[in-house]
Amino acid sequence: MSFLTIDNATKSYGSVEVLHRVDIDVQEGEFLVLVGPSGCGKSTLLNMIAGLEDITSGTISIKGKSMNGVHPSNRDIAMVFQSYALYPNMSVAKNITFGLEMHKVPKAERETALRDVAKLLQIEPLLDRKPGQLSGGQRQRVAMGRALVRNPDVFLFDEPLSNLDAKLRVDMRTEIKKLHQKLGTTIVYVTHDQIEAMTLSTRIAVMNGGFIQQLGTPKEIYDTPANLFVATFMGSPSMNLIPVKILEENGGLVAETTNGLGETIKLPFAAPPTGLKDYVGRTITLGLRAEALTDPDGADSKAVNLVTVKNRVIVMEPAGSDTFVMTEFGGQDCNARMRADVQVAPGEDVDFTINMDKVVAFDPETEDRIV
Amino acid sequence: MSFLTIDNATKSYGSVEVLHRVDIDVQEGEFLVLVGPSGCGKSTLLNMIAGLEDITSGTISIKGKSMNGVHPSNRDIAMVFQSYALYPNMSVAKNITFGLEMHKVPKAERETALRDVAKLLQIEPLLDRKPGQLSGGQRQRVAMGRALVRNPDVFLFDEPLSNLDAKLRVDMRTEIKKLHQKLGTTIVYVTHDQIEAMTLSTRIAVMNGGFIQQLGTPKEIYDTPANLFVATFMGSPSMNLIPVKILEENGGLVAETTNGLGETIKLPFAAPPTGLKDYVGRTITLGLRAEALTDPDGADSKAVNLVTVKNRVIVMEPAGSDTFVMTEFGGQDCNARMRADVQVAPGEDVDFTINMDKVVAFDPETEDRIV
Amino acid sequence: MATPAADADFKTKLQTWVPKLVLSPSLALMLVFVYGFILFSVYLSFTDSRILPSYGWVGFENYDKLFRLRHWDIAVNNLIVFAALYIIICSVIGLMLAIFLDQKIRGESVLRPIFLYPMALSFIVTGTAWKWFLDPGIGLEHTMHLWGWESFHFDWIKNRDYAIYTVVLAAVWQSSGFVMAMFLAGLRGIDNEMLKAAQMDGATNFQLYHRIIIPQLRPAFLSAFVILSHLAIKSYDLVVALTGGGPGRATEVPATFMYSYTFTRNQMGIGASSSVIMLMTIVAIMVPYLYSELREKN
Amino acid sequence: MSAGSTDTAVRTGRITRTALYLVLLLFALFYLLPFAIMVINSVKPLTEITGGNMMALPQDWTFDPWVKAWATAQIGVDPTGLKPYFWNSIKMVVPAVAISTILGALNGYVLTKWRFKYDTLIFGFMLFACFIPFQIVLIPMARILGLAGLAGSTPGLVLVHVVYGLGFTTLYFKNYYQVFPTELVRAAQIDGAGFFRIFWRLLLPSSGPIIVVSVIWQFTNIWNDFLFGASFADFDSQPMTVALNNLVQSSTGVKEYNVHFAGAILAALPTLLVYIVAGRYFVRGLMAGSVKG
């Protein structure tokens, strides 16, 4: 049996249902990330797990025990909020031990726990400060400390890094990851940053409009998105979507489209999804990640089926580590990720290599991936 | 002569000097990006160019004419603010034409200008709305429209994208890039997002503590940072810094350090900077970008000098498009960027390939790059 | 946006003096009508002015007389008792009502104006209503007796030792709603996530308010303090309407004292000296407060 | 932060909630009681008041006191009721509230968006003015009004009320504009708008809530003021409170309490109206302005 079970849970505000029959099982020690656009219900779901919102129907259980109606403080969970929600009037030390105090943990024990956590998070010198005197990153660690000190069954994180600047975010991300590996606690983590989702999670639940769109490992989500929504939502830059016509040629399947010069090009599949046969003669949407569209030298040397085509460069954006080049396939702007050193200029026609191992195909009507 | 000249400009608030003798020349049509940590004086400099802050000493001139003491509205500049600073009580159309109205442009002309800009930015359906009814991206475009409509000599942007979510940010970045290519106006752009800085600029000024640290093209900044500050500040993840000992071996120079297994490893330079000879026998800091530390299959096939060493994996973070792997060199945590498909696990010892073409060396005392 | 460079264009120069120009009428009004008058009052307190200002210098005689007046002692003591109770009770009731109203109360939009409206009424006549209500012969006590609660006893307004508390009661009635509004505004400004965090930490509602929320209402407390002390110091109408300073002189306060000596007893010199003492007290309390507030904001 | 929403995360049980409603209703009763006494007694004949229980409901309902207070009661020599004085008050309150609010807004604007040396000190000076006891200003003010030729006129009264309201309005607007984004002002400067244009087109249209606070405060204080109204008005500019006072405070004549109460309610109607109409924005305005959380 799983550790945290969300069974058929729905949530309505008045007559508006904002979460529709959500089913998720989380195993002990798992790191589940909830992602989705703003307003899709991530925070609501998290609050329901925490007991901060009522469940309209369905059950949420932890270790097999239904949590419906149990007070938040009795669920043995801890939560880190997006705004950190530190108590501004208390010192860092008090902030961290407040929960223990409320649970009537003796003072000596509180002190020990505080010292352990402060050491773990390297915030020992800050313990006497007020939250107002801390930087963003320090606050984040205090918020984490407040959750850690409780030593709960489940950690809930609601966009804990979204207030930080880019550099700090990367650092904190790594720290959270290390922490999870060290403590092995179960974590449910909300974010709308895909990189965060990809790097931290053992599994990801992609949500949209109150529905779970896909639940799977980061690799599944990234490489085999269940539908167009997941495909475009996950990954940065967004997956390139190209309308192609499926033809049968030489016993294999070929995708036909145009390049930016107006020429027709053909992209043969090496191992097409079985369902694709049914689409022969029809137009489908081909999904192609930026890193699967590159300069010939930058192509993955382990790839099986590389296709090189000429195309026109529209915009080129060197990003230091890589160069992003925009071109056009099937009338759609497409991003290619080339090596940093590549020499191209807007308006030039250059060779692009497509890694056909990595393409995915979608039914343009149902928007589901063709399997 | 250059288009916008900042000559020996300093700025003090009371007795505190927050900008120290800044010299920058901007050519017509250039896209200059100012980057630097929070509080380093980016906004202050921009405000001085705009005329919103006085210059304590030095001059700022546009087209050879000193702008000191000239009112902001007479400088022929337009500015886009981080918060967009849209007038909340005016419709989008009014927001855009307010500046023209203030400059006594006749109504008919204003209308035409409005229509042109609205079309360019694709905000025609929004003209009657109030800013409160717009999404973040729409607001951003209106703010841009307000600047564009004035058709100024210089555009100033103060972190115009920092309020947007990650996906929108990437889209808007591309739009700004396109716009610059289309209009060819001079732009000074503040950001603390390095990717933005790298992809948009023709030149970057990296600032710290009121000093210009380095002024150069994105490629110069990224590949040959002037000092340790620039090296660590630019690029995400941050540049790996490894303490190494320089030895002379076989007539060439070699950097000696340890790997995570405690073994001594030697990294030969192919084309060491000339100054490096003076450091033989001393310890210097070696800078190595994450994408120059990779799995053997992911290494740049065009690279000249690749060195492969075994090392232990500490953390691994699959990020969809790539996999980040943390390991240790010379006692320092180092990030490696490997292919998405790479198969490694924490605790494993695997091969890492170092692209020695890309390493840079820093004097650990002066922190300047060794040239 | 400080001084413009010497070669500044007209618009830039204009921009530096227009704001000062705009502020100057207000400042001039204040200097004359507040600070000028205060100086005038200080001067008067050293003169033999009686029915109208006159300029015969008498040194500290007025102060000397003032401090010999039992009447002034009573007034000052009353103000201390009144202000302390009034400020504390208003804050407590205001805070309590604000907290209660903040619990997603149905009908909040009806209750709020009911709590607030007394601030809109002047005491010229509300005083009479209160007087009647508090009068044991015709008001509450009488009504209770009519309803059969014979032992009910409430005659504070007639009792020399308790009458000042009825003034407090009526004053609290008038302004606690306003304080409630200030606290409510403060409460609504508190981050919801923090309340959730405290719940997860296991805080009971009492602990939540006691440990987390109330400590954060400091700015609201300070604003309330300013408004309330301003009202306490100026509470003239209230006392006159409710007790007329009685029974005897038991509810006299400095405001009524000042008025009476300046205008009805034709002892303007003593009136002025009492106002100077009051102003000095206000300065002693307010200046440190204003100083800390204004410094904080910079 | 997710603040600003009207709800709270605090959870309360059924019993607590019942107690809560009970307390709130009790307090509502407490606040309403004096007003109820006034209303009840304003619809009773006088004999019922002087002869019986003043807290009881009227046995004989009558609206004559209202009519009388408004139109025929003896205020001075003429039986005019409060009616003519109502307009005197309006003529005084409207300009005084408008001017003090606008000046307060301008001051707040200058003190937050066009800062210069010693501006905080100046603000401190203005703020302290809130505490000056009115008794001490009466005589010198009369002298100055006389010298200015404003004695006994509505403009004179307006001046007085503006002066002693400025401290409060400046305080309110300053606190409000403190959080108004300075970037907007800068954007407008770049767009070429000058000092007044920025104020008029940008700040003022966004100042709704704090204007409400300022107007409520000033309107209530000025409308209810007696001392200045009595001292600085002439026979043809006496405000409503003076008339009400004349109605109520007659010393050696017969006291018609029912008419007094009717008059008092009539005199308070405009302020009550302002509270009820604008009260909705009141807390919001306080939240945005005077109380910085």
Add this chain to the structure above:
Amino acid sequence: GDVEVLHWWTSGGEAAALNVLKQDLEGQGTGWNDMPVAGGGGESAMTVLRARVTSGNPPTAVQMLGFDILDWAKEDALADLNAVAVKEGWDDVIPEALQAFAKHDGQWVSAPVNVHSTNWVWANKSVLDANGIAVPANWEEFEAALETLAAAGVTPVAHGGQAWQDATVFDAVAMSAGGPEFYKAAFIDLDEEALGSDTMVESFRRMEVIRGHVDENFSGRDWNLATAMVINGEAGFQMMGDWAKGEFLNAGKVPGEDFLCFRFPGTEDQVTFNADQFAMFDQGGNVSAEQAALATAILSPSFQSAFNVVKGSVPARTDVSDEAFDACGKQGMKDLAAAAASGNLYGSMAHGHAAPAAVKNAIYDVITAHFNGEYDAATAALELVDAVSIAK
């Protein structure tokens, strides 16, 4: 031209009475600008007056009492009415004691409207009859009457516990206890010995007796509510000036039948009075024609009669016919004339016709404190000496 008149007569009867004057003037082509400011028995009006004078914009004519007139005259603010007075022969028809407040340095500065006498007792006739009480002739009888009423369960004295009401009672009590010489020495001459004398202690002791016979809720009560207690038969007596009569009449009571009015026991020969007057403010050297007309109209016998009938007071001139007055009014006029003739007419301390405002209020402070039980009689007398010396 117009006259602007500052006054505090705003209740229905008073204002209607004043309206007679207004119409009189308007008949002569003089407009009347009404400037009423009620409150505190003229205190508010006096405050306003001060502001108006300071601003250089004084009203034409101002209702004033006692020492205020003299104080303003000392400030040279009042116009000289001698011309009118001579023409109208005021010196002959206005009692000396009253003239003391209408003249300054031999100059007429104000026109008296009425004379209120303050040492009246009002009684409910049926209550007295029911308890077999006759009109008491001296303090002992009065005290006995109070005891009788108390025993019968009726509140003996209806009283409003406001400083001026306490003082009004005290006026009469002191006059009764010490006689006119004592009254004059203590309250007019402010003689320290008289103020601290045993007679004063006795006066305070008698106040304690009265205090013992008022109901519990007396404090703060308006005088007319106290009057209502007498009217309704809840109380036997009220000590109050002649304006109380209006309340009785308004309630439809008839003097002599439903209620009785008589001088406070022991003061049958004396009248303590206060008089409302109109002082004319100097508007540039001379009395204006309008001011003269107003002064003349005020003292015209027809207005004096018409006004005072309504107001409850008696005319300021002694030659007005008493035809229009009721029983109490007639008696008041008779008493006044007699007292004026015999030198028994004294200004009322309680109403500012004995000592200046500062002293009056200082005396109030002691009387009201004593009445409310803060001092015993002996201490009160000592305090009185002290308070008067500070205020002088």
